[in-house]
Amino acid sequence: MIGLPPFFPTLTDYHQCIKTIEGAVKQFSVAELELLNQTFQQAGTAVLTQEQYKETDHGHILHSLPPFTVRPLEQSTPPVPLVEPEDGMGRLQCLRGIRVIELCRVIAGPTIGRSLAAHGASVLKVTSPQLPDVPFFQVDVNAGKHTTSLHLKDPADRATFDTLLETADVILDGYRPSVISRLGYSPEALAAKAALRGRGIVYVTEDCFGGSGVPGAAWADRAGWQQIADCVTGVAWEQGKFMGLDEPVVPPFPMSDYGTGSLGTIVALAGIYRRAIQGGSWICRTSLSQYNLFLLSLGPYPAEVQDELRRSHNAEFFALRHSDSVDEVGKRALRSIRKLHPKLFADNLMQSAHSAGFRGVVRWPKEALEIQGLRIGHVRATRPNGYDTPTWEGWEEDRMLLGS
Template identity: 65%
Template sequence: MIGLSPFNPDLQDYKDCIETIEAAVRRFTTRELEELNCREDQAGFPVLKPEQFLKTSHGKTLKSLPPVTIQPLETKTPPAPFESQDHAGTSSLTYSQCLQGIRVLELCRVIAGPTIGRSLAAHGASVLKVTSHRLPDVPFFQVDVNTGKHATSLDLHSAADRAIFDSLLAGADVVFDGYRPGALSRLGYGPDYLAELAALRGKGFVYVAEDCFGGTGTSEASRAEWASRPGWQQIADCATGVAWEQGRFMGLDEPVVPPFPMSDYGTGALGCVAAMIGLFRRATEGGSWAGRTSLCQYDMFLLSLGSHPPEVQARLRKTHDPAFFDLRHHDSVDEVGKRALQSMKRLHPALFEERMMHKAWSDGFQAEVMWPREPLRVSGIGIGHLRATRPNGFDPPTWLGWEEQEDMLETDEWF
């Protein structure tokens, strides 16, 4: 789009990569880049300060919305109390998890959407992640976000695979949609179809959508200008002003992308809350429910909390590695995250001790995997995953015969 070769094996040095890309970008004005982004359907966006974002029509719409919205899809199906679930499977558990028997279809990639499913799996839901060989994903992220799930591959452009998906959908309680707004509807599986199917089967669905820009509601007041634009965490962080706030904290008059996928995981947490609320309302009021959240909505919530006091910021700048504060607007998220992690390990080694981690063997990755233990505890309720992570497409597309790994069932630490 900006006149560079898509692959240049001679370009290996990190600084050379930055200089090559920046030189190409500088040939265009912001307006010209925006026109190219829209023409080529690319996920680029100008970097705005928080006050600039709030002056845009999109910012004004999002400011009027909460971080999560929950609306009814249909109101005719009867309540589906948790205790009436008749598909709890063949679990050998002798204790309770609050979402045992709940079946979740996860149609998401990368981090934010799959974090919703990862979180519900820790509460006992059977989460089946459905991806397609047509679509790329990042294997590194799958090691974490696929924990506790099954992961299968279906092509919803194929009649045979659509028939399989229809059978899965018939028994599902929750559907996650992490793709571009409208993409699932174009395939015939959007929220309107779920409402129709709920009426036919006599039992409601919970539909949860997460995307980059938000503002995809059904009312005119909740629809926003950039709702259909593509994006991921760093796009949202740059649009809403989070990147500018990161740069300001570092003493710079320029933006820097924040370290780690914080907005991704935060949005995933909001999506989990939306699913929980929808399931509770389905159980107590009946009907089907639609929850919506987005990376930009999470960022606006984060910014609404305000910055640390100046003295706290000064202490953080003094104690963290100087190398972190050498970062600039052009540094990649990988480089930013690497330097932040090095500094955190030096200052807070207790966070990385083995007692904070869980280990289990993954048949899918053919390796032992270690990840942080679940931080939440609820008296009398088990919280934890029943199966180790696996790569996308590892499992058959079925609700039957799901395994439970003994090295995952640490019940003394679950309560």
């Protein structure tokens, strides 16, 4: 799109990589890049301040929305009470018996599935063998799930998927608003099928720009991910300002990814609860941009807290600039956090299990949430995408995990 070769095997120096890419980007104006993004259907955006974003039509609309919404799709189906969540060992998990199909990749959407699995739901992550994902992130976000591979443009795979849908309770959709709908699985279509079977469905959507279905939200269908949401809503400018720079910097770690995953979990639980009490099918929406606006609405830390953070963290972190990669930003921040807060990585906060899919022992944090009378945690180790057969039957459980 910007005139660089798709492969450049001799370009291995980090700073030379930045210089090469930045030099190519600077040949275009912001308006030209935006037009190219639309033409090539690429994910990208201008980096805006909070004020600039709010002045756009889309930003104005997003500021009028809450962080998430829950609305009925149909109200003809009866309530579906939650089953007694006894697992046979005196341990209660509130979502046992709930079946979740996860149509998501990377972090934010899969975090919703990961969290629902920690509450006892059977979460089946469905990804296409023709679409890329990041193996590193799968180690974390696939905890507690089964994962399978289906290509929904293949008739045989569609038939298998339709069979899975017959008894599904929740659909998690982490793609752009039109993608799954074009395949014939829109929220409205699935709600109509749910009405025919007499058991409602909860459809949870998570995307980058937000505003799907809201008149005037012109960017709702644009592709994007965490860093793009951070740039368009003003978060990146706030990060740069904190670092003493007059330029934006991509924030360390996928904060809005995991934050949106947390919002998505809340909205999914709200939909499941309303189906249990009121009946019907429900559409639940959130987005990376809505999470960022919620985060920004909390305001910055007091000046003395910011000063202490700047004094205590490694100077190498504050040497970062707008052009540094996400990996470099995260790596430097993690080194500083490990040095200042080693207790965050202590053994008593972690658990481990052997993962046959990843062929080794995986160590990950215990769930941070506690609810009196309930157990929260995963009953199976993580695995890579596409590891399991596409079925609800015969799922294995490591019963030691909830007691660890």
